[in-house]
Amino acid sequence: MSRPRVLNVASPAACADRIAVELVDFGSNRASEGDVAIEIHAAGVNPSDAKAMLGLMPSAVFPRTPGRDFAGVVVEGRADLVGLEVWGTGGDLGISRNGSHGERLVLPHSAIAAKPRNLSMVEAGTVGVPFVTAYEGLRRAGYPDAHSTVAVFGASGKVGQAVVQLAARARATVFAVDRRGDALRGFASRKVRYIDASRETPSETIRAESAGRGAAIVFNTVGSPWFAQANASLAKRGTQVFIATVERAVPFDIFAFYRGMHTYAGVDSLALTAADCAAILAEIRPGFEDGTLRPYVVDDGDRFPLERANAAYRAVLGGSPGRIAFVPRPAASK
Numbered sequence: 165m166s167r168p169r170v171l172n173v174a175s176p177a178a179c180a181d182r183i184a185v186e187l188v189d190f191g192s193n194r195a196s197e198g199d200v201a202i203e204i205h206a207a208g209v210n211p212s213d214a215k216a217m218l219g220l221m222p223s224a225v226f227p228r229t230p231g232r233d234f235a236g237v238v239v240e241g242r243a244d245l246v247g248l249e250v251w252g253t254g255g256d257l258g259i260s261r262n263g264s265h266g267e268r269l270v271l272p273h274s275a276i277a278a279k280p281r282n283l284s285m286v287e288a289g290t291v292g293v294p295f296v297t298a299y300e301g302l303r304r305a306g307y308p309d310a311h312s313t314v315a316v317f318g319a320s321g322k323v324g325q326a327v328v329q330l331a332a333r334a335r336a337t338v339f340a341v342d343r344r345g346d347a348l349r350g351f352a353s354r355k356v357r358y359i360d361a362s363r364e365t366p367s368e369t370i371r372a373e374s375a376g377r378g379a380a381i382v383f384n385t386v387g388s389p390w391f392a393q394a395n396a397s398l399a400k401r402g403t404q405v406f407i408a409t410v411e412r413a414v415p416f417d418i419f420a421f422y423r424g425m426h427t428y429a430g431v432d433s434l435a436l437t438a439a440d441c442a443a444i445l446a447e448i449r450p451g452f453e454d455g456t457l458r459p460y461v462v463d464d465g466d467r468f469p470l471e472r473a474n475a476a477y478r479a480v481l482g483g484s485p486g487r488i489a490f491v492p493r494p495a496a497s498k
Contacts, residue, residue, distance in 0.1 A: 167191070168203070169492075170229045170266025171473050176219030180481045183217050185230075185473045190268045200241030200273050202250060206289030207264040208233030209468075209488040212434070214477040216258060223259055223434065230258040231265030231490075233292030235285045242273055251279040251445060253292025254438025266470065267492045275438035277445040280452040286467065287459035290487045291452075294460075296441050297407055297433045298326035298383075299448060304429040305381040305403040308336035313374050315339040315397050317366070318385035319358070322460065322487065323407060325350035327383045330448070332356060333456040339379065339397075341366045341390070348485065353456040367396035378402060388414050395420065403427040460487040467491045 168190040177183040213231055216224040235251040252275055257263040262270075279288045308314050314331040318324045319340035325348075331338045332352040340349070345360035357373065359366050371378050378399035384390050387409025394404050395417070406428065420426075436444075451457030466486040468476040476488055 168266065168268035169470065170262070170268065171231075171470060172227055172229055173217050174227045176224070176226060177217055180214070180218065180478055183214075183474060183477055185217070185477070187470055187473070190266060198272055199270050200238050200245055200276060202234065202236045202269045202271065203239045203493075204234050204236040204264055204267055204269055204289075205285035205491070205493050206235045207231050207266075207490045207492075208253075208290035208292055209265075209476050209480050209490060210293045211480055212293065213258055213263070213265070214481045217477065218481075221259060221434065225260055228258060229262040229264075229266055231263030232257045233289055234264035234269060235279055235283075235287075235289035236269070238276065245273060245276060248276070249279040249285075250276050251283075251288040251291065252277055252438055253296055253441045253445070255432075255434035255436045255441075257438055259434060265473070265490055271438055275442050277442040278449070280449050282453055283459055286462050286489055286491060290462055290489050291459050292441065292445075293433055294322040295326045295330070295448060295457075296436060296444050297323050297431060298330055299444050300433065300436065301383055301405040301407060301429065301431045302327065302330055302334075302381065304431060305383075305405050305427075308334045308381055310335035312336040312381060313339070313370075313377070313379045313399065314381045314383065315341060315366070315370050315379035315394070316383045316385070317341045317390040317394050320347035320349070321385050324383075324385045325460075327385070328352050328356055329457050330451075331381075333451050336381075337374070339366070339370050339373075341393075350460075351458040361393075366393050370397045374399075381405065386410065388412075391415075395426075398424060398426055401425045401427075403429055405429045405431060407431045407433070462487050462489050 233253045338356045341359045382394045382404045384394045388411035391414045
C-alpha cells in the first residue's frame, strides 16, 4: 500500500503565478501519545490558505502543508476515536503546523469533533473557516436571540452567508445587505430581509423597519467600504463586528460612538486553534443535523485532486464565487 501524500510549500511566493507547491510523501510520521491521525476525504480551500503561501500571513512558518478545513476518518490514535468520522478547522493549521491539504493529518485529540451524520465529507470539509468565523463574531457580540436584530453587510460572501444562517437559526430578525440585487443568496431557516444597496440606503431601511431602533449586532464582513453605513445602522448599545477590511484607516466619529454606547469587536480566526474550533463545531453540529443550518454547495467543477493544487489555489485567489475543495479520495467523499 502506498504511503499517504500531502502538499508541501517550501517557501512563500512573490505572486500567485509563482506559487510552488509539490506533492510529497507524508513520511513515516505517526500519531504520538495524545494525537490522532486522520485520513482526509475532503479539505476546503480558503483565501487565507492561498494568501499564506504568498507570505501575507506573518505567522506562517515554512516549509508547510497548507490547509485549514477538513473532513475525514480517524485511522490512528485513541482506540475510542479510531473509525470516527470527523470535521475540523483551525487557525494554526497550515500556519504554525501542517495543514489539511493532503491525504493524512495529525492533530491532538482535543481538536477532534464528530462530523454531522447527514453531511457528506465534501460538505463537512468546507464548512470550517466561514462558519467558525461567523459563530465567533456573533458570540463576541453577545449572540442573538428571538428579540435581536442582526444586520449582515456583505451577506453574499461565505462568512456572510454563515452569519445569516446562524442568526436566522437563533430566530433573530435578519437584514442581509449587498451592493447588488443579484448577489448570491444562501440558505436561511426563516425569512430574511435582503437589501440591495444599489437601490436602498441600508441604514435607512434597517431603521425604518426596526421601529427606528437599528440593529443590535452589525456584522461587517468587508470592513472599510461598509464602515459608515454599518455605524449608522447600529442600535443604542449595539456592536459592530469586523473580520476583514480593504482600507486600514477609516473616519471615526468618537462622539457618535460614545453617545451610542457602541462596541466594536474584531475577530481573527487565525487566533483560534484547531481545539478551539472543535468546540465551536460541536456547538453548531445540531443545526446541520436538524436542517436549520446547511453546508455550502460544492459543484463538481470546484472539486480538485491534489495533483491540481495550483489550479485550485489560483481559483481562490482569483475570487471564484464557488466553494472549492480538495478531494484526495473521490469515492470516499460522497
